[in-house]
Amino acid sequence: MPLPARPAPSTAAPPVRRAALRRLGEWCARHTLIVIVLWIVALAGIQAANKTVGGSYSDDFSLPGTQAQQGRDVLQAHEPAAAGTSSQVVLHDAEPLVDFQPQVAQAVAALQQLPHVLSAQSPLPPAGQPAPPGGPLSTDGLTGYITVRFDTNPTLLGTDYLNGVDTAVAPLRNAGVQVEYGGPLGELARPAPDDRSSEAIGFAVAIVVLLVGFGSVIAAGLPLLTALFAAVVGLGVLGLIAALATFATVAPTLATMIGIGVGIDYALFLLTRHRQNLMDGVDPVASAGQAVATSGRAVLVSGCTVIIALSGLSVSGISFITKLGAAAAVTVVSAVLGALTLLPALMGLIGRRMDRFTVRRPIAETGAPAGEGREGRGAGPSGGEVSAGSWHRYARRVEANPWRYLVTGAVILAVLSIPLLSIQLGYIDDGADSTDFTDRRAYDLMSQAFGPGSNGPLTVVVDQSAVPAANRPAVQTAVQQSLTGLADVASATPLQTSPDGAVLFDTVIPAGAPQDRSTTDLVNHLSDTVLPDAVAGTGAKTYVTGNTAAQVDFLDIVSSRLLLIIAVVVGLAFLVILVVFRGLLVAVKAAVLNLLSIAASYGVVVAVFQWGWGGPALGVSGKVPIESYVPMMMFAIVFGLSMDYEIFLLSRVHEAWLRTGRSHDSVAHALEITARVISCAALIMVSVFAAFIVSDNIVIKMMGLGLAVSVLIDATVVRLLLVPAVMTLLGAAAWWTPRFLDRILPHIDTEGEGETV
Structure with a gap:
């Protein structure tokens, strides 16, 4: 395999496209009041419209073609009551x-x-x-x-x-x-969910991280303000869309988590580049334009990658899941728009006063304190001078011992992934909720008096319309006998007959709680074996329906399509990385490492909730299964978010590689100028996600913990150990692309190569 020589920067996008983003940034920075007023008007107008005609959120959804839905339809036709x-x-x-x-x-x-x-x-x-x-x-x-x-x-x-x-x-x-x-x-x-406390916690931590990381009060406030504006606008748009389609009750909370997290990240990456330009003496308007043309381009690509990953959820074929992905995508779009328009306007409004109020010496990209010279710097990938700071020295240590860092990172991920081997997907019932809720108190009263299975009764339906009248008593007897003495059944009422005699139905009380594995197995055993065998050869059709049976059907569908969704999302992300960076092994590396990272985060979620390691401390009563759609949602969201950091880091590696052709120097240089900002951005996103653990909704707790752990693992183990080690071992081969692929792949400029102030 011939290794690529030092490439010419021929992959840059056409000048007209680069100029368009630059003009956008400069126009917003120059016309600050117009842009800010437009955002305020949009926010007020959308919120007013949402209060007037906006929709509501509900967990009511149907699963056409499933046994539970078919049984309900049969019963509806013959015995509506x-x-x-x-x-x-x-x-x-x-x-x-x-x-x-x-x-x-x-x-x-x-x-x-x-x-x-x-x-x-x-x-x-x-x-x-x-x-x-x-x-x-x-x-x-x-x-x-x-x-x-x-x-x-x-x-x-x-x-x-x-x-x-x-x-x-x-x-x-x-x-x-x-x-x-x-x-x-x-x-x-239940009271309407109130996410304000979670948002306040996330914002408070974000302020501290930004102040400590960058030293400037104004610079710390701009990403938060931009993200807040964009998230509120996005949630208002989601409310208007909810008037046309039913979204789950967790949809706005999920959209808030994602919108605030990526909003702060995107604004932070642009602002960091802009502040470095200001420190280098660049005019604020020109600096804003250059930041949008470079880091803003990476934001645009990253946002599209997140949306592509969320779109992969549509492969499930379940509208409930597809709409959750769409809800999150709405706030991602608003976050991208806020970073590319509102933030440049605020940067233009602030001008050179960015670091007027400080808590420490301001630092931007290279780690050089503002006002200090460039002493102590050595030759860098560009042939000029770069800082020989701590991150640069760390990158050199990785370069000297890549296998040590690679094995260390792989072992950490492997250990964290161990609980994943015992994952149990299921449905979390009311018994895991707080006793502050009436449905939890009702659950406890029912469990104590009638057994836990009384909270999830099953309805058995037998359609005997095709059975001759003379044979129907035999069908009724056979079905009743099949339910007698059945394992995992606490009780079964006598079969009742619809007024027209065409349908039999009764109630079966499982021995276990609705979320227990035994109840799931019972539903499948009844629908697949017991009832069909009882009516075999008679022409009758049997169904198991009810809320619990519908949850089991939902679980079966999600489980059967989870691997397909993973394959589609990984495939789409692989293509994005391949198109953006034109390196086959880089794309393979990104897909594999992200899969390992997500597996580790799944393992932590299983240990905390399913094994009960810390669940009570999070407000969860006892051990609970992993909600069936959480792994699917986590995968799409985490894979999209992890691509953010992948793109921001690799874009700088690629940028230096295009200039120098020296792969090892490029990795060290990129890690130095991005490690601090990526670490701060990741810590903020971890804080935003982790703050939602205080939610009363257990699914939100599970999602919040899973996403927080995923980002933490991705920004530490993956970005600081595995990526530098793998890129060092691959060397120039990382950027190799077969000639036939190079000819057919489009050219995308993620960092605005050639864009200078």
């Missing part, structure tokens, strides 16, 4: 509930009169009759539940609907009975 979305109103008192017969009857009647209610079933038996075993009244008579069925998911009805429910059960509460809401009704009763 049994097909709706069910929720429990759980009652408990120190005295038997039969003593509150009038209040219970009054509450049930009032619930039946509410809009969207199909039926409400009292837990108490008719007067003078004993409670049937396995019914909605506990054996001691102290706990019971009213099953309310809705024609839609209650979470879609809005919090005002809850006022009617509260009014309906008011007689029970007035009598001293404890009333709690379970299932979707309990989710509706």
Whole structure:
């Protein structure tokens, strides 16, 4: 394989494109008030429109073609009252509930009169009759539940609907009975998520990091201001889009996490280049234009890479997942726009006063304190002088012992990845939530009185419309017998028949909690083996439906498509790196190292939540499975974000390589001028993500921890150990590209080679 000789900078983008970005930066820096006013007007207008016509967020989604959805459709067609979305109103008192017969009857009647209610079933038996075993009244008579069925998911009805429910059960509460809401009704009763505390924590840490890292008060504030403006605008746009499509309740929080994180990063990279220009005596307007034309170009490419990775989620074929990726992409777009337009305007407004207020000597790219000379510098990759600072010396140590650093980084990632081997994907039920929530209290009451499986009942549906009437009793007997004595089944009610006789249905209570592996196995065993065998040869069709069954179907779909999504996202990222840097081995290295980094972060998440190593300290009750879609979302987000640092580091290596052709010097030079800013940017993003661990939503906790750990690993083990070691070992071969690929690949200038002030 012939190694590439020193390349001519022929890969630069056409001058007209370079000039366009430069003109954009200079225009924004020169017309500061116009740009700032436009952003303020956009923010105010979008927020006003969002409050007026913006949509809401809900976890209601369907999975067409799945067994749970088909069973629900069959039941809806033949027995609508049994097909709706069910929720429990759980009652408990120190005295038997039969003593509150009038209040219970009054509450049930009032619930039946509410809009969207199909039926409400009292837990108490008719007067003078004993409670049937396995019914909605506990054996001691102290706990019971009213099953309310809705024609839609209650979470879609809005919090005002809850006022009617509260009014309906008011007689029970007035009598001293404890009333709690379970299932979707309990989710509706939860307070709206408030991310302000998480955002405040993230911003506070970011201020400290920027002040310590760069010394300037103004320079520390500009990235935060830019990111905040862009994130608020992006969230407003997301709210308007939510009026047209249903997004999950975690969508705005996820979009906030990503938007603030990348917004600060993008602004920081541009501002660092701009401040170095100012220290070198460049005019502020020209400096802003040059920063946008160079680092801004890398921001543009990085933003597109993140969006491409998020777009890979559409391969799942699940609208719920696809829309989560789209929600995050909205704030990524606004972050890029903020960095390329609002930040240059602020830089132009500040002018040369960037370092007027300082807490230490200001430092920009090269690590040279402002106002100091260039003494102590040696020859660098460009043939001129560069700082021989600590990062430069570190890079030289890596260069001298690349295998030592490579093995050290690989061992760290391997150890952190060990828990991944035991990962259990599943559905986190209400039992893991805080007792501050009514659905958690309802969960505990149900578990104590009826067993944990009562929180996730399954509905068995048998469509016997194709079975002759004479054979239907035999079908009913066979199905009932198949459910008797079945492992992992706590109880099963007698089969009921729809009014037209075409459908049989009953309720099966699992022995385990909804999130337990045994419940998932039971659903699959019923739907794949037990029920089909019971009706074999009769022409009847069987289904297992209900909320828990739908979650199992969702898990099965996500699990089956996770590897496909990983392959698509890795493939897209590989192509981006290959096109940008025109180095086949560089692209392979980026894909492999990012896979190892993500595997390590998965391992940490499994250890904390599934193994319980620190889960209680994070507000998680007990051990929980990994929410089925978290690995998929983490992969797309982390892979996109890790490409940010990859592009910013490699763009500087590539820039020096194009000038000198000396691969080792290029790695040392790039690491020196980017390590500090990448480390600060990563620490800020880690802080932003980690701050969301205080969220009440366990999925957000899981995502926050996973993303924080991923960025931390990527910015330390990968960027400081593995990348320099691998690039040193590859040498000039890193930039080798087969001739046929070189001819067909487009030319993209990530750092504006040839752009000078």
